[in-house]
Amino acid sequence: MSELSVNHLLGIKYLKKEDIDLIFKTADHFKEVINRPIKKVPSLRDITIANLFFENSTRTRLSFELAEKRLSADVINFSAASSSVKKGETLIDTVNNILAMKVDMVVMRHPNPGAGIFLSKHVDASIIxxxxxxxxxxxxxLLDSYSIREKLGEVKGKKVLIVGDIKHSRVALSNIFALKLQGAEVKVCGPKTLIPKYIESLGVTVETNLIKALEWCDVANMLRVQNERMEISYFPTTREYTQQFGLNKEILDSLNKQIVVMHPGPINRGVEITSDVADSKQAIILDQVQNGVAIRMAVIYLLASKINR
Amino acid sequence: MSQKMLLNSKEINIILRRLACQLVENHPNFENTVIIGIQPRGVFLADRILQLLEEEYGIKNIESGQLDITFYRDDFRRSTKPLEANKTKIDFIVEDKQVIFIDDVLYTGRSIRSALTAIQSFGRPKEIELLTLIDRRFSRHLPIQPDYNGRQ
Structure with a gap:
């Protein structure tokens, strides 16, 4: 297969296994490109991409922008804080106004679940x-799975543990879909209040004891506690959360095997993982960031090749 | 599509020996010369040439690489079938080097045009030459000619 089965990247839910394989294969080539002395290819000279960020972001936004620029696309940036959205413009109006300026692709972050899917039904552009x-x-x-593949050879059959705020985490949900699709085993771990009730229906197992869960896994993905999405208290104090679900060097060293530690960022050092774990050799957090650019280049390139001229 | 055999293996061997010989004539020592095979099929040809240079002339350790031009092509989103990339492997900088591109067939010249752009990502070469096995010279779209030519 040399073409994606979708015209937008709205979620892992809509992808097939072959799509992921193709994205990874393409990302391998782009990873070579971004390690060259001149890290740029002219493929997307005639493509304009709008980055619409209705919610805060550093890593993802920079990563997308860099990926677009490395592919020679024209880039326009938009953040909700300094825009007419504050004056009451609707999402479709905002995007259609931007598309009227001849934009081919939209990269969007939005606080509302399903915003991308909604947009893809109403506007004529490729949505990421x-x-x-x-x-x-x-x-x-995708970049998490790609990093596991790079570190451990393949994703299939690996035991991946996701720790933390599963309930509010889009990273957790997308990771579960992606890992299951590639044949990995997935376990989630966190306070009972932060684990959705029917999570087992996605084919994952639940463990509330961090040590037991860590003993089981090959890879531990430590998520951030998303205080900004919690209207009510889900656990007594941050200190208590850290005591039960924080990963520190003593725990890491006490395990009978070397596990790989991942974190999607931003890290709250001393909460979900301690500094010495984040900076240890077992952590591949910065590899994840580097792979992010290659993965995003691959996704943009593959979607752009499906845009009709 | 009708198929016609243009060259048999014996003829190819004779041509390759001649091409290797011509390379040695113009590059008495390969100290500052690098050989780049253009993906996908130029790579095989480059390997054969390198092998011949070693066997016939004892020239070893010539710097060589493989260049993929997919991301530099001018027909992205124009061709009906999607373009698939191959591996690029150039572990050196071509700054001030004499570069020899090797490809199997020179047809419209567009691949070589892309390769000329692509190689700039690895520095500014002193000179670039082109070696091709087959030159279909009446179908060129761009003003590009081979320096070493197998068969027209």
């Missing part, structure tokens, strides 16, 4: 979901 509320964050899940 860069995170929609607590729903999906497909490029993050």
């Amino acid at each position: 979901n860069a995170g929609d509320g607590t729903h999906e964050h497909p490029t993050q899940a």
Whole structure:
């Protein structure tokens, strides 16, 4: 297969296994490109991409922008804080106004789940979901799987543990879809209040004891506690969360095997993982960031090749 | 589509020996020369040439690489079937080097045009030459000619 089965990247849910394989294969080539002395290819000279960020972001936004520029696309940036959205413009109006300026592709982050899917039905452009509320964050899940593949050879059959705020995490949901699709085993771990009730229906197992869960896994993906999405208290104090679900060097060293530690960022050092774990050799957090650019280049390139001229 | 055999293996061997010989004539020592095979099929040809240079003339350790031009092509989103990339492997900088491109067939010249752009990502070469096995010279779209030519 040399073409994606979808015209938008709205979520991992809509992808096939072959799509992921193709994205990874293409990302391998782009990873070579971004390590060259001149890290740029002219493929997307005639493509204009709008980055619409209705929610805060550093890594994802920079990563997308860099990926677009490395492919020679023209880029326009938009953040909700300094725009007419504050004056009451609707999402479709905002996007259609931007598309009227001849934009081919939209990368969007939005606080509402399903915003990307909604938009794809109403506007004529290729949409990439860069995170929609607590729903999906497909490029993050792709780069996480890509990093596991790079570190451990393949994703299939690996035991991956996702720790933390599963309920509010789009990274967790996209990762579960992506990992299951590639044949990995997935376990989630966190306070009972932060694990959705029917999570087992996605084919994952639940463990509330961090040590037991860590003993089981090959890879641990430590998520951030998303205080900004919690209207009520889900656990007594941050200190208590850290005591039960924080990963520190003593725990890591006490395990009977070397596990790979991942984190999607931003890290709250001392909460979900301690500094010495984040900076240890077992952590591949910065590899994840580097792979993010290659993965996003691959996704943009493959979607752009499907845009009709 | 009708198929016609243009060259048999014996003829190819004779041509390759001649091409290798011509390369040695113009590059007495390959110290500052690098050989780049254009993906996909130029790579095989480049490997054969390198092998011949070693066997016939004892010239070893010539710097060589493989260049993929997919991301530099001018028909992105124009061709009906999607373009599939191959591996690029150039572990050196071509700054001030004499570069020899090797490809199997020179047809419209567009691949070589792309390769000329692509190689710039690895520095500014002193000179670039082109070696092709087959030159279909009446179908060129661009003003590009081979320096070493197998068969027209």
